[in-house]
Amino acid sequence: MSTYLIQNVSVLGGEPQDLLLVDGVVADASATPAEGAQVVDGTGLIALPGLVDLHTHLREPGREDAETVESGTAAAARGGFTAVHAMANTDPVADTAGVVEQVWRLGREAGHCDVFPVGAVTVGLAGERLAELGAMADSAARVRVFSDDGKCVHDAVLMRRALEYVKAFDGVVAQHAQEPRLTEGAQMNEGELSGRLGLAGWPAVAEEAIIARDVLLAEHVGSRLHVCHVSTAGSVELIRWAKGKGVDVTAEVCPHHLLLTDELAATYDPIYKVNPPLRTARDVEALRAGLADGTIDIVATDHAPHPHEDKDCEWAAAAFGMLGLETALSIVQETMVDPGLLDWAGVADRMSSAPARIGRLDDHGRGLEVGAPAHVVLYDPSVRRTVDPAGSASLSRNTPYRGMELPGRVVATFLRGVPTVLDGELV
Numbered sequence: 001m002s003t004y005l006i007q008n009v010s011v012l013g014g015e016p017q018d019l020l021l022v023d024g025v026v027a028d029a030s031a032t033p034a035e036g037a038q039v040v041d042g043t044g045l046i047a048l049p050g051l052v053d054l055h056t057h058l059r060e061p062g063r064e065d066a067e068t069v070e071s072g073t074a075a076a077a078r079g080g081f082t083a084v085h086a087m088a089n090t091d092p093v094a095d096t097a098g099v100v101e102q103v104w105r106l107g108r109e110a111g112h113c114d115v116f117p118v119g120a121v122t123v124g125l126a127g128e129r130l131a132e133l134g135a136m137a138d139s140a141a142r143v144r145v146f147s148d149d150g151k152c153v154h155d156a157v158l159m160r161r162a163l164e165y166v167k168a169f170d171g172v173v174a175q176h177a178q179e180p181r182l183t184e185g186a187q188m189n190e191g192e193l194s195g196r197l198g199l200a201g202w203p204a205v206a207e208e209a210i211i212a213r214d215v216l217l218a219e220h221v222g223s224r225l226h227v228c229h230v231s232t233a234g235s236v237e238l239i240r241w242a243k244g245k246g247v248d249v250t251a252e253v254c255p256h257h258l259l260l261t262d263e264l265a266a267t268y269d270p271i272y273k274v275n276p277p278l279r280t281a282r283d284v285e286a287l288r289a290g291l292a293d294g295t296i297d298i299v300a301t302d303h304a305p306h307p308h309e310d311k312d313c314e315w316a317a318a319a320f321g322m323l324g325l326e327t328a329l330s331i332v333q334e335t336m337v338d339p340g341l342l343d344w345a346g347v348a349d350r351m352s353s354a355p356a357r358i359g360r361l362d363d364h365g366r367g368l369e370v371g372a373p374a375h376v377v378l379y380d381p382s383v384r385r386t387v388d389p390a391g392s393a394s395l396s397r398n399t400p401y402r403g404m405e406l407p408g409r410v411v412a413t414f415l416r417g418v419p420t421v422l423d424g425e426l427v
């Protein structure tokens, strides 16, 4: 197979050393002869374990105009990801073994990163009957994460049954926490600003009420709950409380909720329209603190591509969602590393080991120790770049960072010791 010798690289932000990748595995650079190795200069670069996204929308099958498994995983590799979990809100919905196996197979064929399909909790995401969770778990796709993301599993009995059911195969229910009655027609964070802008408000309690209910349900049935895209200070408080009493709950925050605030809605530019909505500066601060102290376990992108006709329209008519894969690491550097809230080892935990653990992946998130699978990202934190949507590998262009200057650049990504990205470009 292949041998790569990455010289003089700072592993997890430590002192520069050599990193040797032999036949898909991290080897001992001081003991193994690197004959015939392809040499990569790692000077000034940081090596992190390949990133794992627990929340990606790849849109295939059904909306191949917005994204395909091929284009979305290409964007993932460019962002430093070696594994993504593909959300189930496709058309058809990923609610059967057949659909999840198809998505899994498309991921293998594309080859940019590993794709782990998420299975729907309910048939057609309709919130009425449980989908065939066991058949998806037993399929070739080995589904462990189940979610109706895009919709909340709002029926408490169904949610309880789903939590009970996934215990049989060590699965987890990833909840999109949104009380539907409290968010009918909602457009942006509810507050003084939504009133002034005349956009229907989305109260924090709509998220928090579901989280409170679900942590209690998870405790009651002794199962595992994951909370998608946590966006409010109150949610962080609830999850901290639940963890404190031993509930098996994990949570994610999205890069955009770590950086952007509801003030951006004043532009009426739907590029900033997302579910859950951008919140206040106080929420942003609480989310950063929660991620720093481990209350929030991981960063997940919620990469949500939409074609321009669904975004270039008036705010109320536009689709919810924004791109995230190619900018995630830069946003985490900007919001967490540069302000001193998280070091690079912390980033590796929140963006690789912890998401792999939640998704029960055994071939990812194992760090850069000798013997670990050679999933590696080489990142240059010292450069700055201006985000140009036209340069994205995604088929969609809905990045809220358009024209913004962000720190850092992914230089290379290795999947099982083989580069998927080199010199910032897809291989």
Ligand SMILES: NC(=O)N[C@@H](CC(=O)O)C(=O)O
Pocket: 057, 089, 149, 150, 151, 176, 273, 274, 275, 276, 302, 304, 305, 320, 321, 322
């Ligand atoms: N986040 C979003 O605003 N949109 C997501 C759905 C979701 O994650 O809830 C989408 O599928 O477009």
Ligand SMILES: [Zn+2]
Pocket: 149, 150, 151, 176, 228, 229, 275, 276
């Ligand atoms: Zn969601």
Ligand SMILES: [Zn+2]
Pocket: 055, 057, 087, 149, 150, 302, 304
């Ligand atoms: Zn989503």
